[in-house]
Amino acid sequence: MKKTDTHPLYRALYRILRPLARLLLRNGIPFSEFAELVKRAYVEAALEDFSDDRRKPTDSRAAVMTGLTRKEVKRQRELLAAEPSGNQQEPRAGRASRVVAGWVHDEAFQTGDGVPAVLPFDGALSFTELVRRYSGDMTPRAVLDELLRVGVVAVDPDSGRIELRSRAYVPAGDSAELLQYFGEDVSDLVTTVDHNLVASESGRTPLFQRTLTYNNIPPEVISRWRAHAASQSQALLEQLDCWLGPHDRDISGQRREGDTGQSVRTGLSIFYFEEPLQPDDPERGR
Structure with a gap:
């Protein structure tokens, strides 16, 4: 063997x-x-x-x-x-995502009750100012076009003011950006698995890693389950974002007492999966 x-x-x-x-x-x-x-x-x-x-x-x-x-x-x-070094220009997806994060967390671009404000394109505390703070050298028009393309924002046809429709930037129809996310997500998962495999012998705390799986679900349930899983997952991510986002220095713009200046990349990934199983599939019953 x-x-x-x-x-x-x-x-x-x-x-x-x-x-x-x-x-x-x-x-x-x-x-x-x-x-x-x-x-x-x-x-x-x-x-x-x-x-x-x-x-x-x-x-x-x-x-x-x-x-x-x-x-x-x-x-x-x-x-x-x-x-090229790792300090090359950040991909468009990352910078557009940071604009959305700034809109969600920066009090200057919120209403009095903490809701992302509807912004004018130009002027003080406008969409242009938001892009200047959070997107690097991308032009406001380019960011707006990208966010419109994926349905994250909407523009009022009469006033021209811009409304945030979704707290999450998700690439749509762009294989290059989807492949960028693929590389990051799979790399992060493998890194977590590698950490957990050696955590006990190295004295480190295991990282959270859980999966919910069933393998005998009727096909007629799947469309409802897919929608339910998406809505609940999005709600969870938004709750976690509300907790973690304000701690990001790029958003808070502050250094707290005892801040060493070092940075940690952290986050949580959720992904959905489904595949048909044949009657003799070895996965059935596991």
């Missing part, structure tokens, strides 16, 4: 790779290109995540860890060094 048939991690990896292979094939990415990316990720992890702080990581040590040749490690390391 092969090791890949019995090792729990290998079985878990295959379940991850199967839908990933479908996504890659649908988008015309052959195995050779995927394998090249895997090599690069292995080398980067070996050099950065498993480095000894007392010594500079070497190609030889990375080669031993990854199973690649030193020549291949060197080639991948040079490719990594040539890639």
Whole structure:
């Protein structure tokens, strides 16, 4: 019996790779290109995540860890060094999302009872001012067009004032932005799983990770369940956003007493799934 048939991690990896292979094939990415990316990720992890702080990581040590040749490690390391840094311009989706977050949390753009105000396009405390504070160098017109495209805002045809219709920016019909979210969401999930697998032996507190699953639901229930799950999930995320959002320095604009200046990226992801099961599907009954 092969090791890949019995090792729990290998079985878990295959379940991850199967839908990933479908996504890659649908988008015309052959195995050779995927394998090249895997090599690069292995080398980067070996050099950065498993480095000894007392010594500079070497190609030889990375080669031993990854199973690649030193020549291949060197080639991948040079490719990594040539890639743009992580400080490149923030994608449009991120900046549009920050504009919405600023509108929701910044008291200057709210009514007296804390509701996001209906804003004029120009002038003091306008949509233009909101964009200037929270979107970097995106123009107000470009942000407005994007938020209109995804249905987050509406413009009154008579007054031209802009109303926030949704607290959440979700890309619509833009595969590049959806793939950006895909990369972030899956990366965050795998990072959480990796943390939890070693949490007990490293003395760290496990991170929250839960899934609700049933595998014998009648098809006629699904449309109602899909709508219910979406509305309840959105309500939960909005409640959590009300708690966490004001602590973000970009929104509060404040440094509290004892603030070290360091930053932590944190959040919570919720996603919905469904798939038809055949009568002899091994998932049935699990």
